[in-house]
Amino acid sequence: NAGVTQTPKFQVLKTGQSMTLQCAQDMNHEYMSWYRQDPGMGLRLIHYSVGAGITDQGEVPNGYNVSRSTTEDFPLRLLSAAPSQTSVYFCASRLQGSTDTQYFGPGTRLTVL
């Protein structure tokens, strides 16, 4: 299994541009989440999904959209990038009814100029 994969690893955007961060998992996990990590901070939850077709907001959802059309994929869309969205983004997944362990991807480092 590849686990949780994220693309791209690095991205630089200009203010106002849009883009999609990709996340995929091959473990058949129902739960998937997106977090952002800012310097000296822990992770903050952006959006999460408990299954295909179901998404919900986390702590910091503004400026981001998600969709979950398949179990495997959970893309995160930035509609109009702002410098405040400069961060490292992590995707995670978890199996329903498991020991609650979340599996994290390697992250995408995003810079918005």
Next chain:
Amino acid sequence: SQQGEEDPQALSIQEGENATMNCSYKTSINNLQWYRQNSGRGLVHLILIRSNEREKHSGRLRVTLDTSKKSSSLLITASRAADTASYFCATAPSQGGSEKLVFGKGTKLTVNP
């Protein structure tokens, strides 16, 4: 807002010494988890302790939980240079489940050879 707060923010020790990190949280939890993050990488799950447990061991790791004080500690015994990383506690709130983990800001551990 972040619920977990780790203490200390940074810790530097010699190889072979024990490292203790503390985590405090604010609201009722279902479980508390500890994760490790090596520089530039994603988070890796270390250990989970449920709200009805007081102590748990895994290899060189020992976790305690005091729900009356809303605090937890992570002890790494006989530390190695490879233990150098940031360590985060994450709480799963009683309302919401582990897909809404709340992370602290982390303790940066440096183990000197």
